Amino acid sequence: MSHDAATRHDTLSGTRLLSRRRLALLWQPLGRRRAEVLRALLILIAATVLDVLGPWLTQRYLDDYLIPGNLAPEALAGLVAIYVITQLGAAAGRYFQQLRFARLALASVRDIRERVFTHLLHQPLSTLDNIAAGELVARVTNDTESLKELYIGVLATLIGNVVLLIGILSAMALMDGTLAMIATALVPLSIGMIWLYQRFSGRAAREVRRLRALQNARIAEAIGGMSVLQASDQTERFSRRYHHLNVSQYQARMHTVRVSGLLLRSAIDLMAMLITLSLVAVFGLRELGGGAELGVLYAFIAWLGRISEPLIQITQRLQVFQSALVATGRLEEVLDRPRETPEPDTRAAKAATSGHTDNAVIASGHYQLEQLTFRHQGAEGPALNRLTLAIESGEFLGVVGPTGSGKSTLLDLLSGQRPAPASQLLLDGRPLMEWSAQQRATAIAVVPQEPFIRATTLRDNLLLGREISQQHLSRVLHKAHLAPLVDSLPLGLDTLLGERGLSLSTGERQLLALGRALVTTPRVLLLDEATASIDSHTEALLQQALHELRGEVTLIVVAHRLATVRDADRLLVLEQGRITQLGSHDALMAEPGLYRRLWREDIAH
Known part of the structure; x- marks a missing residue:
């Protein structure tokens, strides 16, 4: 997402921080725990x-016992005992x-974090086209962590203090209506301070959140490309870019601190002091008339202190509250993005309508493209334009072009990683996206140009939990020509590969990716520029592996080196999406x- 887009979104989020949909997102995890919420509220009220x-x-002690000189031991002991019991009970x-x-x-944050992460795993690749990976990481981690403050602030602080305020104001009204009216004036005055604080600090809070996400994206970008930055002497430029972001966030945070210092605790403390002076003044006038009770004044001053503290806590939580609501808007944006596959019930309904059953399998690997057109989000023209083609079961199809x-977009569509219109892309006579994610994952395997390697063992990287x-x-290792590599490693399949598999060569990583693809015995095997950056020996091994797989699976290979696909059954030449x-x-x-022309250029190089 661009800076301007992020700013527009956060501004929009700030206009309606408590929209109905956002409240629904926040309430959903609590709704499943209504009994726990009710028990917590009952304990709070008690x-x-x-x-x-x-x-x-x-x-009662001052006005009924101490001042009149009524110091009966039994009555005082009972009063003290009740006082101690109530305070111990309140503390517990x-x-x-x-x-x-x-x-x-914490349970609600856990649920939302898992929901967002699961949703991300089922989104199309176009998500990464519009939002940097570092920002997505920030949304899953930082933004969901901010929700913890929101839940604790609302549940433990806001609700608790509101209940306390209602209890204190009710007790005041029962004891002395006039003094209660004076003390109650602190509440609307504090609400006014809260409104002013939100008005003057809301935009800065959203800017802090936006800049923090950009910082995460810059850090992830720098770490991922550290070798390139150092080799090209760009570390200083990246450092300056990060410095500017850091300064901007510092300035935005300082703005919120200044507004907070002016309108929150200091302003409410001042108003509480003025209310206290008013109570003392009214009490003094009553004393002159002979109708005052010292115990009432003490009780009101004690209650007033307990009124001001909850109000101060509520206002101090506002900055965190605002930030968390902005974070909720950012999570809402992620959850609003469409999943890569229809929801299971929708898919089942479509399958039933078309005569397919849930236990159907992709058996042949036959593709049919009918006027297939695809446009990337925000692009001016289509990446693929009206492609019509039948790819037979077991065929070896090479895809080449400048x-x-x-080429890669076509492979993304054939694998289902980008959704294609149902009528334009069929697999085994059925719209590709009507096959479930599990059915596609079992039957369609992809070997990407840059293999995904986890910092774990070779076995774990091959199986991925399967x-x-x-x-x-053993058959997979043989077909992928990985057996020599396994034999050469000190612990064989249980050898740790390190971060991003840097202990392996580029070619070995490609062979590992091929082996991983063959674990499910797929019907379709898609390779995206698998030989672009490997040595000639590994390229020969990969070509041999493809030759051995020929006829067993539908092979669709995007190749930069045309020699890799020279022996393909057919070669599909793409130019400007056609x-x-x-x-x-x-x-x-x-x-x-x-x-x-491409062949002659390839041979010349």
Whole structure:
């Protein structure tokens, strides 16, 4: 996502921080725990009632016992015992309600984090076209972590303090209506300060969140390309770019700090002091008239202190609250993105309508393309334009063409990693995207140009958690020509490969990716520029592996080196997203055209 797009989105998010859909997202994990929420609220109410009783018992002690000189031991002992019991009960209640609310908050964040991560795993590759990987990481980690503060702030702080305020104001009204009206004035004044704070700090809070995501993206970008940055002497330029981001975030955060210092604790403390002076003044006038009770004044001053503290806590949480709501908007944007496959019930309904059953399998690997057109989001023209082609079961199809002709996009569509219109791309006579993700993953295997290698063992990288027999694993190693590599490693299949598999050569990583693709015994094997960066020996091994697989699977190979696909059954030549030539190597070399020119250029190099 560009800076401007991110800014527009965050600004939009700030206009309606508590939209109905956002509230639904936040309530969903709590809705599954209604009984726990209810128990926590009951404990909170009980703790609040016991807490509010403290000043009332003190008022009774002062006005009914101490000042009149009524010091009967039995009555005083009973009053003290009740006071101690209520305060101990209030303390225990506060502890248990905070514990329960914290458990609810952490469980809710866990659920949302898993939901966002699972949604990302099922999104089309176009997601990565528009949002940097580092920013996606920030949304799954930092933004969901911000929700913890939102849940704790709302559940443990906001609800707790609101209940406490209601309890204190009710006790005040029962004890003395006039003084209660004076003390209650602190609430609307504090709400006014909260409104001013939100008005003057909201944009800065959104800017802080946006800049933090950009910082994460810059860090991930720099770490991923560290060798290139150092080799090209670009570290200083990247450092300056990060410095500018850091300074911008510092300035935005300082703005929120200044607004907070002016409008939150200091302003509410000042208003609480003025209210206290007003209470003392009214009490003094009553004392002159002979109608004042010292215990009432003490109770009101004690309650007023307990009113101001919850209000201060609520306002101090506002900055975190705002930031968390912005984070919720960013998570909402991710969840709004369409999944790469229809939802299971939708897919089942379509399958039933078309006569297919859920237990159907991709058996032949036959593709049918009918006027297939695809346009990348934000692109001016289509990446693929009206492709019509039948790819037979077991055929070896080579795909060639200049850079930007749409070769990799075609493979993404054939694998289902990018969704294609149902009527334009069929596999075994059925729209490709109507096959479930599991059915496609079992039958269609992809060997990418840059293999994904985890910092774990060779065995784990091959299997990716799938369980196969030792006999099948041995066949996979043989077909992928990995057996010599396994024999050369100190611990064989249990050798750790290190970060991104850097302990292996580029060619060995490609052979590993081929072996991983063969684990499921696929019906379709797609290779994307698999020989672009490997040595001639590994290229020969890969060509041999493809020759041995020929006829067993439908082979579709995108090749930069044309020698890799020279022996293909047919060669598909793409140019600017269109099919310009189709035929065998000999047939295409016999006619003037793009393929003959590409072949001669390839041989010359």
